[in-house]
Amino acid sequence: MFRVRRILDDTRATGKQAVAQVQQIMRDQFPKLLPKTIAALPHYLRNPVKYGFRSVLFVADDVKGNTKGFALMSHDPELNFAYLDYLSAARGVTGQGVGGALYERVREEASRLGVIGLFFEALPDDARLSKDPRIRKQNAARLRFYERFGAFPIANTRYETPIVPGGDNPPLLVFDGLGNDVSLPAPLAKSIVRAILERKYGDILPEGYVDRVVESFKDDPVKLRPSRYLKGEAEVIRKRSLPVGKRIVLIVNDKHAIHHVKEIGYVEAPVRIDTIMAELDKTSLFYRVPAVHFGEQRITAVHDAEFFNYFKRVCSKLEPEESVYPYVFPIRNAAHPPEDLAIRAGYYCIDTFTPINRNAFLAARRAVDCSLTGAKYLLEGTHLVYALVRPPGHHAERRAFGGFCYFNSAAAAAQYLSPFGTVAILDIDYHHGNGQQVIFYSRRDVLTISIHCKPSVAYPYFSGFASECGEGEGVGFNINYSLPEKVDGPAFRIELKTALTRIKRFRPQFLVVALGLDTARNDPTGTWDLLPDDFEANGRLVGALGLPTLVVQEGGYDTQVLGINARRFFTGLWSAAYE
Known part of the structure; x- marks a missing residue:
């Protein structure tokens, strides 16, 4: 091969x-x-x-x-x-x-x-x-x-x-x-x-x-x-089928299934990847390659080393099938964490429903490998790349996990690309991309944009407001488009076009898209109303930028339409880029 x-x-x-x-x-x-x-x-x-x-x-x-x-x-x-x-x-x-x-x-x-x-x-x-x-x-x-x-x-x-x-x-x-x-x-x-x-x-x-x-x-x-x-x-x-050079390079997290929380209501399940792959396999748009293993320093470039080491250590000490949920949070005194590693989880987590288990670290680290492999392909001249990963990552901040996210794969890829040119991150998940915002908040070489449901009604609730626009050198380089609880495809595209205009003005060398498919109608974690035609239209708008683009999978939990919406998005993305 x-x-x-x-x-x-x-x-x-x-x-x-x-x-x-x-x-x-x-x-x-x-x-x-x-x-x-x-x-x-x-x-x-x-x-x-x-x-x-x-x-x-x-x-x-x-x-x-x-x-x-x-x-x-x-x-x-x-x-x-x-x-x-x-x-x-x-x-x-x-x-x-x-x-x-x-x-x-x-x-x-x-x-x-x-x-x-x-x-x-x-x-x-x-x-x-x-x-x-x-x-x-x-x-x-x-x-x-x-x-x-x-x-x-x-x-x-x-x-x-x-x-x-x-x-x-x-x-x-x-x-x-x-x-x-x-x-x-x-x-x-x-x-x-x-x-x-x-x-x-x-x-x-x-x-x-x-x-x-x-x-x-x-x-x-x-x-x-x-x-x-x-x-x-x-x-x-x-006249033969689509040649390799025009396909979307696809990197799938081959270790995602080891992270399987078998509890009622936990929607971030392995079937998500299987559902998407079943639809992608119906097209000739993709060329699958294996992930390359990268060193830990690629993760600690965007995450605090203390957090990284804690997460690695606590996961290794848990029994198979055991999950620990954060339940003690250091509101009063964060300077003296408890000795028990499981209890200490709340010092690094933003919610009570994202568990730590034995394989969470391994799966999350492999997801970062996938996104970094995708970034590497961009540097080597590939135009379109898709890192199909779980667990997702865009809620993972510099020293905190949450929202099913442990390491921020999109942020790691953007950091990897940044020495070679400016990078724009476009987060189009239903929920705010608070992880990228925190990680790049004071930088001007990475433009972070998130289009999401307003934080007064949607997770993570505490961030994603329009007033959060960066600090220091990063002022003006963090942009939040906070939309109402009810949004359909045409309304979403109005904001998407505005975001893409801002990206054009930034003139980045690379684009990283944090793709959330939880904007779809009837997604269990969202309230918006996007249909398959809308995902294809969104893909076309993004592809029309003409930028070397890495798409990193984030949310999307309705497995009835998850794969179809993914396929339609990439159909639009590819069509705008190559037709």
């Missing part, structure tokens, strides 16, 4: 490791490449202006970061074309679909950029240009592969002229129109070919070579070589 992800540069550890492995593949698979060309790869990514192209690097790797293949694409925004420099699997990697997945991802990126087409070189399958039958057979196999995507060599030109007279295997220039019915005008083709030859090979081409090749493009529009390999086959890969 492998994933395809984009590497932005080598300034972070994961990017540095991937670039180093790509350079090794280049050495193994392209032995004639000059060492200076391989060494320049990081500079292509960091300084595109210097090299005349904007470089885009994709790698196919496993969850341990072992690179199985890579693709390097160049983009010229002025001439509006893309050029595939390299596409290669690692040594010994065959028959795993790596090449196809990488090429699909390159095509998706080229389509997203709106270029006229994708150009690249391929070795010839003609005996006059490729003398060795064994090599010629390999060349033919590659050209057949590209034909299945609708990519064909450009005909009637001298592009394949050997640099050294009599040279073997001079490359053909192949054009992929990316599934669009477009023609390539000769004047544009000449400009593109000149750019490719001068920027890629300018230091090795003999005098006059570029002019001779460019002037050989006489057909207007340019003609492509007819298919040699499809033989009338209907298959064209561009």
